[in-house]
Amino acid sequence: SGSASLSRFRGALVAGVLGDCIGGEFEGAEEVPMESVLAHLSGLDDETKGNGVLEYSDDTAMARCVVQSLLTRTGFDEQDMARRFAKEYSASPGRGYGSGVIQVLKKLSCPRLSDVFQPARDQFNGRGSFGNGGAMRAAPFALAFSNATDVKRCARLGAMLTHSCSLGYNGAILQALAVHFSLQGGLEAPQQFINSLITEMEEVEDTDVARKDARILKEAEKPFCERLHRVKELMERSNVSIEEVISELGNGIAALHSVPTAIFCVLHCLKPLECLPQSYRGLERTIAYSLALGGDTDTIACMAGAIAGAHYGIESIPLSWIKCCEGAEDADRDAERLHALYHQMSLNN
Numbered sequence: 460s461g462s463a464s465l466s467r468f469r470g471a472l473v474a475g476v477l478g479d480c481i482g483g484e485f486e487g488a489e490e491v492p493m494e495s496v497l498a499h500l501s502g503l504d505d506e507t508k509g510n511g512v513l514e515y516s517d518d519t520a521m522a523r524c525v526v527q528s529l530l531t532r533t534g535f536d537e538q539d540m541a542r543r544f545a546k547e548y549s550a551s552p553g554r555g556y557g558s559g560v561i562q563v564l565k566k567l568s569c570p571r572l573s574d575v576f577q578p579a580r581d582q583f584n585g586r587g588s589f590g591n592g593g594a595m596r597a598a599p600f601a602l603a604f605s606n607a608t609d610v611k612r613c614a615r616l617g618a619m620l621t622h623s624c625s626l627g628y629n630g631a632i633l634q635a636l637a638v639h640f641s642l643q644g645g646l647e648a649p650q651q652f653i654n655s656l657i658t659e660m661e662e663v664e665d666t667d668v669a670r671k672d673a674r675i676l677k678e679a680e681k682p683f684c685e686r687l688h689r690v691k692e693l694m695e696r697s698n699v700s701i702e703e704v705i706s707e708l709g710n711g712i713a714a715l716h717s718v719p720t721a722i723f724c725v726l727h728c729l730k731p732l733e734c735l736p737q738s739y740r741g742l743e744r745t746i747a748y749s750l751a752l753g754g755d756t757d758t759i760a761c762m763a764g765a766i767a768g769a770h771y772g773i774e775s776i777p778l779s780w781i782k783c784c785e786g787a788e789d790a791d792r793d794a795e796r797l798h799a800l801y802h803q804m805s806l807n808n
């Protein structure tokens with residue numbers, strides 16, 4: 460696929476939904492044997508399982524709000540996006556939201572609320588959430604804006620509606636940047652891809668607020684940069700076990716323990732792996748590998764899926780997977796509209 464082609468947009472948005480729906484099976488599991496992953500995936504080929512039997516969770520529910528807001532407002536509008544998050548939560552509260560973010564979503568539905576960023580600031584005794592809820596819904600920002608500055612600014616503000624800790628919203632920026640570079644063919648040169656992310660995050664994390672949050676949480680001075688360096692080291696190794704990936708990068712609900720992990724999954728699966736069937740293509744490998752890490756599988760597979768989908772394009776996704784995941788066909792339709800918006804906005808720039 461050519462750079463920023465329609466196929467890449469469709470691949471990114473659809474594979475994000477698939478990662479969420481397919482990954483939901485193992486969310487929270489400490490250990491996931493590869494045989495269980497392969498059995499789950501081969502079950503998706505069963506035709507009787509068509510018509511969206513695997514439901515999407517909060518990851519997709521919120522990403523859909525981001526997409527609808529960006530399309531309706533032809534750009535970023537925090538009031539509109541906040542209203543959509545609140546409305547979606549009250550209509551479908553059972554999508555497996557994080558236990559903290561629920562309070563924000565309830566406050567966002569209050570008609571008297573004047574500052575839509577305030578409920579997020581009040582979280583966790585004023586420290587804000589560092590969960591991956593901002594990052595899990597960040598891909599659409601990369602599909603709406605062609606310019607990296609807009610992608611970073613809007614991914615940050617979009618995340619800050621629920622996640623005011625820099626370790627939360629900077630994870631969203633990293634995820635959006637990974638999709639942004641992948642969309643432009645960046646994964647053709649994996650070393651350059653990771654180096655570009657490090658260069659960008661060096662600047663993103665170069666703020667007093669980020670340094671203070673990192674110090675309070677006893678993390679490295681630039682936590683995302685440090686993790687990306689670990690990704691780079693793991694990439695250079697010929698044999699990396701699942702246990703090492705988990706201990707070096709994490710598989711948890713914090714953005715810091717999941718966004719770099721998702722990026723690693725994509726990079727590691729660019730070539731065939733011995734632990735996976737030879738018949739699997741890149742996108743299938745990425746989703747399977749993300750699930751085998753256990754932990755926050757729906758979110759890691761959702762984020763890895765979006766980055767990988769932007770690289771491989773829609774043709775790489777098995778039709779049987781699309782057919783059995785709720786919201787996948789909607790995502791395919793929305794990707795076309797985002798593609799038009801992206802190219803329309805890049806003409807205006």
Ligand code: F2R
Pocket residue numbers: 486487516517518553554555556557558559560561583586587588589590591592593595624712713755757758
């Ligand atoms: N919530 C889940 N999974 C739990 C199981 C759900 C189950 N299947 C069900 O149906 O009930 N998954 C979803 O949550 C993650 C995204 O969470 P988000 O939006 O970031 O939420 P929150 O509440 O802001 O943060 C998550 C947790 O992280 C800890 N935390 C965050 N900031 C903290 C801080 N400053 N200090 C201390 N702890 C902090 C808390 O434990 C939060 O509850 C995704 O996985 C999505 O799939």
Ligand code: MG
Pocket residue numbers: 516517518554555757758
């Ligand atoms: Mg979820």
Ligand code: MG
Pocket residue numbers: 486755756757758759
């Ligand atoms: Mg999750």
